[in-house]
Amino acid sequence: MADLKVKFCGIESPNPFWLASGPPSNTAGQVMRAFDAGWGGAVWKTIGEPIQNTSSRYGAIDYNGVRVMGFNNIELISDRPIEVNLKEIAEVKKRYPKHLVIASLMVESKKETWQDIVKRAEDAGSDALELNFGCPHGMSERGMGAAVGQVPDYTEMITSWAKEAARTPVISKLTPNVTDITQIAQAAERGGADAVSLINTINSLMGVDLESFAPRPVVAGKSSHGGYCGPAVKPIALHLVSSVAKKIKIPIVGIGGISNWTDAAEHIALGASIVQVCTAVMHYGFRIVEDMSDGLNAYMDDHHYRTTEDFRARAVPNVKDWGDLDLNYKVIADINHDLCIGCQLCYIACEDGAHQCIERAPITANANAKKNAHKMEVYVPKIIDEECVGCNLCALVCPVDNCITMRQINTGQPPMSWNQKVASF
Amino acid sequence: MTLRETAPKLAPEQYEANFADISPRMTPRQAAIEAARCLYCFDAPCTIACPTHIDVPSFIKKIASNNLRGSARVILSANILGESCGRVCPTESLCEGACVMVEKGEQAIEIGRLQRYSVDHVLDCNIDLFTAGVPNGKKVACIGSGPASLACATELAKWGYAATIFDKNKLPGGLNTYGIAAYKTRAKDSLREVEMVKRLGIKFEQGKEVGRDAPFPLLESQFDAIFIGVGLGETWSLDLPGSDLHGVYNALEFIERTKTRNFAEVEIGRRVACIGAGNTAIDVVTAAHRLGAESVHLIYRRGESQIPAFRYEFELAQRDTVMFHWHTQPIRVIAESGAVAGLECVKTRPASGATKSSAPEAIPGSNFVIPVDMVVPAIGQKPVTEFLRPVKGIELKKNGTIAVNERNQTGNPKYFAAGDCVNGGKEVVDAVAEGMAAARGLDAWLGHPRAILSRSDA
Numbered sequence: 099m100a101d102l103k104v105k106f107c108g109i110e111s112p113n114p115f116w117l118a119s120g121p122p123s124n125t126a127g128q129v130m131r132a133f134d135a136g137w138g139g140a141v142w143k144t145i146g147e148p149i150q151n152t153s154s155r156y157g158a159i160d161y162n163g164v165r166v167m168g169f170n171n172i173e174l175i176s177d178r179p180i181e182v183n184l185k186e187i188a189e190v191k192k193r194y195p196k197h198l199v200i201a202s203l204m205v206e207s208k209k210e211t212w213q214d215i216v217k218r219a220e221d222a223g224s225d226a227l228e229l230n231f232g233c234p235h236g237m238s239e240r241g242m243g244a245a246v247g248q249v250p251d252y253t254e255m256i257t258s259w260a261k262e263a264a265r266t267p268v269i270s271k272l273t274p275n276v277t278d279i280t281q282i283a284q285a286a287e288r289g290g291a292d293a294v295s296l297i298n299t300i301n302s303l304m305g306v307d308l309e310s311f312a313p314r315p316v317v318a319g320k321s322s323h324g325g326y327c328g329p330a331v332k333p334i335a336l337h338l339v340s341s342v343a344k345k346i347k348i349p350i351v352g353i354g355g356i357s358n359w360t361d362a363a364e365h366i367a368l369g370a371s372i373v374q375v376c377t378a379v380m381h382y383g384f385r386i387v388e389d390m391s392d393g394l395n396a397y398m399d400d401h402h403y404r405t406t407e408d409f410r411a412r413a414v415p416n417v418k419d420w421g422d423l424d425l426n427y428k429v430i431a432d433i434n435h436d437l438c439i440g441c442q443l444c445y446i447a448c449e450d451g452a453h454q455c456i457e458r459a460p461i462t463a464n465a466n467a468k469k470n471a472h473k474m475e476v477y478v479p480k481i482i483d484e485e486c487v488g489c490n491l492c493a494l495v496c497p498v499d500n501c502i503t504m505r506q507i508n509t510g511q512p513p514m515s516w517n518q519k520v521a522s523f
Numbered sequence: 524m525t526l527r528e529t530a531p532k533l534a535p536e537q538y539e540a541n542f543a544d545i546s547p548r549m550t551p552r553q554a555a556i557e558a559a560r561c562l563y564c565f566d567a568p569c570t571i572a573c574p575t576h577i578d579v580p581s582f583i584k585k586i587a588s589n590n591l592r593g594s595a596r597v598i599l600s601a602n603i604l605g606e607s608c609g610r611v612c613p614t615e616s617l618c619e620g621a622c623v624m625v626e627k628g629e630q631a632i633e634i635g636r637l638q639r640y641s642v643d644h645v646l647d648c649n650i651d652l653f654t655a656g657v658p659n660g661k662k663v664a665c666i667g668s669g670p671a672s673l674a675c676a677t678e679l680a681k682w683g684y685a686a687t688i689f690d691k692n693k694l695p696g697g698l699n700t701y702g703i704a705a706y707k708t709r710a711k712d713s714l715r716e717v718e719m720v721k722r723l724g725i726k727f728e729q730g731k732e733v734g735r736d737a738p739f740p741l742l743e744s745q746f747d748a749i750f751i752g753v754g755l756g757e758t759w760s761l762d763l764p765g766s767d768l769h770g771v772y773n774a775l776e777f778i779e780r781t782k783t784r785n786f787a788e789v790e791i792g793r794r795v796a797c798i799g800a801g802n803t804a805i806d807v808v809t810a811a812h813r814l815g816a817e818s819v820h821l822i823y824r825r826g827e828s829q830i831p832a833f834r835y836e837f838e839l840a841q842r843d844t845v846m847f848h849w850h851t852q853p854i855r856v857i858a859e860s861g862a863v864a865g866l867e868c869v870k871t872r873p874a875s876g877a878t879k880s881s882a883p884e885a886i887p888g889s890n891f892v893i894p895v896d897m898v899v900p901a902i903g904q905k906p907v908t909e910f911l912r913p914v915k916g917i918e919l920k921k922n923g924t925i926a927v928n929e930r931n932q933t934g935n936p937k938y939f940a941a942g943d944c945v946n947g948g949k950e951v952v953d954a955v956a957e958g959m960a961a962a963r964g965l966d967a968w969l970g971h972p973r974a975i976l977s978r979s980d981a
Contacts, residue, residue: 162559162587439626446565472620474568497562498627
C-alpha cells in the first residue's frame with residue numbers, strides 16, 4: 099500500500115488532495131464534510147474585506163450532451179466578515195488537527211494590511227497561507243488579485259511583505275492571464291515564497307444568448323468576463339505547471355482541470371507536490387476524493403511507488419523545446435482491419451484536414467470489405483504508408499479504441515534535432 | 524350477423540394504452556444525446572442503405588446543433604414522407620442495420636426516431652420548407668394518393684407542374700392512412716403529412732375512381748402526363764370451404780377499421796386466427812391482441828426461419844403472446860349456425876425433392892381444429908391494375924404489376940408508374956424513392972419544362 103502523505107514546506111498533508119479556494123471551501127461546515135470525505139487539506143475561500151456578489155454568477159459549456167466541460171464564475175472572494183471566517187478556521191483546526199487548513203488571503207496592497215491579515219490568519223490556526231494574486235474578475239478592477247499577479251514586481255513585493263510577517267509557509271497563487279507565467283513565478287520565489295500554486299482561472303466569456311444578446315452568465319441582461327476552469331483547462335494548466343517547474347526550485351501546487359486521480363497524477367508527474375480541486379467538487383461533491391485516493395494508490399502500487407515523490411516531476415525533463423525533438427523519429431498509422439467499423443472519419447480527416455495519406459474505401463465491393471452483424475458491407479480504408487507523415491490525426495478521430503495505432507518505423511538515421519541540424523550548418 | 528363470440532370490450536384508456544405509439548417521440552434531451560452519439564460518418568453507410576438516400580449524418584448533426592428546421596429540410600427534400608418513414612421503415616434492415624455502431628458492438632443510432640423528431644417539429648409548427656415552382660404550364664394527373672403518388676406529385680409541384688391527385692378513397696394517404704398498424708402510425712399522422720403536400724398547391728380529388736368517375740380519354744385530354752401509383756388492392760381471399768362465412772375478414776379491411784373507427788367499435792373475435800406470416804399478418808395479430816382477443820393464432824405453412832416478416836415485426840407478435848402454428852396449413856373454415864367456429868388445419872412438411880421455394884406438402888391424417896371465432900387471411904395483396912386494360916400500350920405482367928422502363932415509363936409514353944403496383948409490394952420508403960424517380964423520368968420526357976428554378980432546387 100502506497101503512502102499518500104506528502105511533506106510540503108515543512109508541514110505534512112494526509113494526502114496530496116486539497117480543496118482549492120472557492121465555493122466548496124466557503125464555510126466550516128463544508129470544509130469539515132470535505133475532510134470527512136477524505137480531502138487532505140482545504141484552501142479557505144479567500145478572506146478579505148467582505149464583498150457583495152451578483153446573481154447569477156456561474157456559467158458552463160456543455161459538449162455533445164455532456165455537462166460542464168468548461169466552467170466559469172464571476173463570483174468574488176468571501177462575502178462573510180473576516181472574523182467569522184477566522185473563527186470558523188479555528189473551530190475546524192480544533193476538530194481536525196491533522197488536516198490542513200490554508201487561509202487564502204486578499205487585501206488591498208498595503209504592507210500593514212497584508213501583515214495584519216497574515217497574523218490574524220495564523221493566530222486562527224491556519225497551517226499555511228495562500229496569497230490570492232490570481233482572481234481575474236472584479237477584485238482585479240480594485241487593484242487586487244490578478245492586478246498584482248500580472249506584475250512581477252508587485253508579486254515579489256507583496257510576497258515579501260507576507261513572508262516578513264508569516265511563521266507558516268507562504269504560497270503565492272499565480273494567474274495564467276499573463277504573457278509568461280514563469281516570470282511571475284520567479285518573482286514570487288525572489289519575494290521569498292515557500293511555494294507557488296497555479297493556475298488560477300482564465301479570463302473568459304461563456305457565450306451569448308442569441309435571442310437577447312446577453313452574455314453568460316447573465317446578470318440583468320449583462321455579464322462580465324469571468325474565470326474559466328473545469329476539465330477543458332487541464333492542458334493549459336499542465337503546460338504552465340511544467341514551465342514553472344523548469345524555472346523555480348520551490349514546491350508547486352498544481353491546479354486546473356483536475357477531476358480524477360489521473361489528472362492529479364499528471365500534475366504531479368509535471369512537478370506538482372500538492373493538487374487542488376474545485377470545479378469537479380462543484381459538479382459532483384466532496385465524495386470524488388475517494389476514487390482520487392483509491393485510484394492514485396492503485397497506480398502507485400502497480401508501479402511500486404512508495405510516495406508521490408517517487409514519480410513527482412518525472413515527466414518534466416521530457417518536456418522539451420521543439421528544437422530539441424528528434425526529427426529522425428518516424429511513426430506511421432496502421433488500421434486494424436478487424437476493428438474498423440467503416441465510418442471513413444479517418445479518410446475524410448486526412449484528406450481534408452491533413453496530408454491525403456488514406457485511400458478511400460470505394461462504395462462498390464472491394465477487397466477490404468467485410469460484413470457487419472446485419473450482413474451489410476463495411477469498407478475499411480487503407481493507409482498509404484509512403485505518404486503517411488505520422489501526424490496522429492486519423493488515430494485521434496477514430497471512434498474505435500486501438501483500431502488505428504501509430505507504428506514506429508526505422509528511418510535508419512541517428513537522432514537529429516532541429517537545433518543540432520542548425521548547429522551543423 | 525355477428526361473430527359467434529366476440530372479445531369483451533376494454534376500457535377506452537386500455538385501448539389507447541394498447542395502441543400507444545410503439546416508439547414515442549423523443550424529448551429534446553433524448554434527441555440531443557442520441558444525435559451526439561452519431562459519428563458523422565463520411566460516405567455514410569446509412570445514407571447508402573436508405574432507398575431515398577437521405578443524408579442521415581447531415582440531418583442528425585443539425586439536430587445536435589439545434590437546427591431542426593434545417594434537419595427537416597435535409598430529410599424532406601430526399602423524402603417528403605420522412606415522418607411516416609421514420610415511424611414505419613424497417614430501419615434495422617435499412618439505415619440502422621448499416622450503422623457503423625453495429626460493427627462497433629454498440630446499439631445503432633436511432634435514425635428513425637431522430638428523423639421523426641425533426642419532421643414532427645416542422646409539422647407541429649406548420650413550417651413550410653418548400654414552395655411550389657413557378658408554373659411551367661404542364662399538368663400531371665396522379666392516380667392514387669399513397670406514398671408513390673405523394674412523392675411524385677411533390678417533386679413535380681416543386682418544379683412548377685400543376686399536379687392533381689385522383690383517389691377512390693374518402694381519405695388521402697393510401698396505405699399510410701388506412702393500412703399500417705395503429706401503434707405505429709395513426710391516420711391523423713398520415714393526414715398531417717398529406718396537408719404539407721397539399722400546401723404545395725397539389726389538388727386532391729378524393730372519392731374519384733379513375734376509369735369510372737374520371738374516364739381515361741378525359742384525363743388524357745386534360746393532362747400532359749399521367750402517373751399511376753395505385754399500390755396493391757385487398758388481400759387475396761382464401762380458396763377454402765367456408766371462406767365466405769361471416770367472421771372471415773380481409774386483412775387490410777380489418778386494419779383499416781382500426782384506423783378509421785374507435786377501437787371499441789372494431790368487431791373482434793374472442794379467438795382469432797390469421798393465415799400468413801408476412802408483415803401484414805403481424806399487423807393483424809398484434810391488432811387482434813391489442814383489441815382484446817383472448818387467443819390469437821398465426822398459421823403458416825412453412826417454418827419460423829422462412830417467414831417473410833421482418834425480425835422486428837415477428838418479435839412484436841411474440842411479445843403480444845401470439846401462438847404460432849408453424850408448418851400448418853388451413854383446409855377448411857368450420858361453421859356453427861352460419862358463423863365461424865373453427866379452422867381445420869393440417870400439418871405440413873417439405874415436399875420430397877423440393878426446392879426452397881416450392882410449396883410444402885400436407886401430412887396425411889394430421890388434421891386438427893383450432894377453435895376460433897374469426898379468421899383473417901393475410902396471404903398477400905391482389906394487384907388492382909385491371910382498370911388500366913382500356914389504356915393502349917400499358918403492359919401488365921403476369922402477376923398484375925405494371926411493366927415500366929428505366930424512367931418508370933409504361934408502354935404508353937404518356938403514362939408513368941411506380942410503387943407497389945410496379946414492384947409488387949415493398950416498403951413505404953421504396954414507393955417514395957420510386958415515385959420520385961418517376962417524377963424525374965416524367966420531367967425528362969417532357970423536356971424539363973421549368974420556368975425558372977424554384978427556391979427548393981437552389
